[in-house]
Amino acid sequence: MTSAPAPASRRDDSGHADVCVLVVDDDSEHAETIAESLRRTGYRTLVAGGGKSALETLESEHVDVVLTDLVMRDVDGMEILSTARRLHPDIEVVVMTGYASVESAVEVMKKGASTYLKKPLNIAELRTVIEKVVEKQNLSRSNLFLHQELDRKFGFSGIIGDSEAMQKVFSTLQAVAPTSATVLITGESGTGKELVAKAIHRNSPRRNYHFIPINCTAMPEGLIESELFGHEKGSFTGAIGARKGRFEFANHGTLLLDEIGDMPLSTQAKLLRVLEERCVYRVGSNVPIPVDVRLIASTNRHLEEMVREGKFREDLYYRLRVVTINLPPLRARQSDIALLIDHFIRDFAQQHGRRIEGITPAARTSLLAYRWPGNVRELRNTIEAMVVLARDPVLDLKDIPEEIAERREAAAPGAAPVFAGMTLERAEMELIRSTLEMTRGNREEAARILGIGERTLYRKLKEYKLGDVGKGGGEA
Ligand SMILES: Nc1ncnc2c1ncn2[C@@H]1O[C@H](COP(=O)(O)OP(=O)(O)OP(=O)(O)O)[C@@H](O)[C@H]1O
Ligand SMILES: [Mg+2]
Structure with a gap:
């Protein structure tokens, strides 16, 4: 049997009226007495005269704290504890026991009870305990609120923004970061393309490997290929020793091809081959080196237009834009x-x-x-x-x-x-x-x-x- 919550007392200025305590005991008279003493300190209370009725109340009411007897005829305190925590993860459960053996106390605490009280209850002690439990709950709730607030402002991994456009970007990031999908990031200069690429890496399973950016702008063809794929000794004038390329450095990690629109067409063809074969060939070598790299490309140019003009390979473009993130201009x-x-x-x-x-x-x-x-x-x-x-x-x-x-x-x-x-x-x-x-x-x-x-x-x-x-x- 569950009684209706007592109306919040007018003279109460304790702030407790917002807190609802469910008192459970199959000795309903005892439960009622306890509830009454809590009401006098300003709490809202619900009373359940048994375990089953307590479970029903937990399903249907908002409860902050449960004060329950441990040993009951139908459903015992342990089960109430686990159901309460499942339904309301931040609920606090205080267990009362007439058999306060060390074992039962340890066990209820391990299962997530906040604390336990020995019967017969001392009313002053009961009030202090409930007060402390509520204080702890308030603290963790306000911390949670603060975090949510921070998340809203810091969007995703230090990227700040709460505009509708950025909310959309954040939800794409959340979905795509944990995968290995290739991502194309477009946007004017300074809109945060590199920041977004780093956020993807940091939130991916590759986070413990390298994030390697390479800027394709103003790099002559020969140089960019040796940078990307590495070279063997003597493969061109000046190639004194063999050298690993950025793909090899980024193995198991993420490679950012910044300003991919500036990549020469011949290099684009080689890049496509790497993406398809998942192997690189160092300049001057025919030996394939397997690489596992997630590719992110970024550009402030209009790639689709470049494709139409024959300045960017169409097949590479389709390969890159599996997921596209467009960062709108700040204005x-x-x-x-x-x-x-x-x-x-x-x-x-x-x-x-x-x-x-x-x-x-x-x-x-x-x-x-x-x-x-x-x-x-x-x-x-x-x-x-x-x-x-x-x-x-x-x-x-x-x-x-x-x-x-x-x-x-x-x-x-x-x-x-x-x-x-x-x-x-x-x-x-x-x-x-x-x-x-x-x-x-x-x-x-x-x-x-x-x-x-x-x-x-x-x-x-x-x-x-x-x-x-x-x-x-x-x-x-
Ligand atoms: N939403 C944002 N929140 C916080 N800082 C940002 C945000 N967007 C960009 N920045 C900052 O602005 C600067 C420019 O960002 P970033 O280098 O990522 O831009 P970009 O799009 O790669 O520019 P470019 O095309 O010129 O290379 C960086 O210091 C970055 O940290
Ligand atoms: Mg950049």
């Missing part, structure tokens, strides 16, 4: 800019031992409005310079490098059309409107950028009839 990921600004400020302040506490809303808005042609790399360098050169603990407009402040005027499509000569009210309205457009209607973010509370923003949206801005709807 198309406004919410990531905001996140990255904060991240880089913290990071560089620490790295350079500067006490920088943050950035003013005006300076943030200005950075958000810039086009960032050099993407994350440019933003990173900009923030580093600002942190190093700042004279005050809060970064402001005056700290933004001139080139960026100047180019922003011309290049920012979302910049607020605020002019001298406007009323303050009009300027405020324009600023709110363009900030909302910038955040694509995300009010929480807009409020943060504007440095006002969300409720204030709501009030102003109503006042200026800007409710639909950024959501693709009409506006005032």
Whole structure:
């Protein structure tokens, strides 16, 4: 039999009213007495007059702590313990026993009970024990929350971003990293292609072997082949000794072919052969050397177009793009800019031992409005310079490098059309409107950028009839 939870007591300010304790004992009177003493300290309680009814309660109710008798007629405390942990991994179970032998106590603790209490119970001791158990639970729950929060911000392996585009990238990464599939990463310069390639390697079973990047740009044909595949002694002028290539170095690991669009056509043919045969041939040798390498290729060029123009082998292109990850330019990921600004400020302040506490809303808005042609790399360098050169603990407009402040005027499509000569009210309205457009209607973010509370923003949206801005709807 299970009684309904007692209403949270009004006079309770212990914070316990959020905590639900299930008391289980087939001596229902005893169970009720214990529950009553816990209710008096402010806990919500459920009472089960036997093991079976306890299992039903666990299936249907949210329970934080179970206080159960160990020896019962139908279902015993051990079984309650294991079912409770299976259904609610973070539940705390305290066992009461009238036969407090060392063995039974050790056994319940091994199975995951938080602690045990000897019958007859001492009410003061009971309250202290429950209090401690709840405290421990709160701590581990808030740690879990913190981790989830961190994961959201740090997306995947130190890649920061919470834009929709990056969420998609993260879920592809999660699926593809543990496999050996070839991955093609595309994106403008500075969007994080190499960072993503490293994240794939670090999250793959190959993580304990090498991650070897090689940049195909500006490498003459002969050199790139000897770099990739190695060479035998005397295979060309200057080949004094035999040398391993990057494929051999990367054996069991990951090879990143950076700027694969710049690879000469003849080398592309040889690369294809390696991928198909899983063997390399050193320059000047016919002996196949087996290699087990995961290949990641990256480029900021349009490979499909290059294929049409005959500058990139079609068969290699299809071979590489088994999984494609496209990193959008930073200007198309406004919410990531905001996140990255904060991240880089913290990071560089620490790295350079500067006490920088943050950035003013005006300076943030200005950075958000810039086009960032050099993407994350440019933003990173900009923030580093600002942190190093700042004279005050809060970064402001005056700290933004001139080139960026100047180019922003011309290049920012979302910049607020605020002019001298406007009323303050009009300027405020324009600023709110363009900030909302910038955040694509995300009010929480807009409020943060504007440095006002969300409720204030709501009030102003109503006042200026800007409710639909950024959501693709009409506006005032
Ligand atoms: N999402 C991100 N979070 C944190 N740092 C990032 C992110 N994207 C890029 N970076 C940082 O920006 C810099 C440039 O990134 P990366 O070298 O990976 O770019 P890339 O696309 O390979 O550029 P390029 O085409 O010029 O080689 C690096 O310092 C990298 O750590
Ligand atoms: Mg790169």
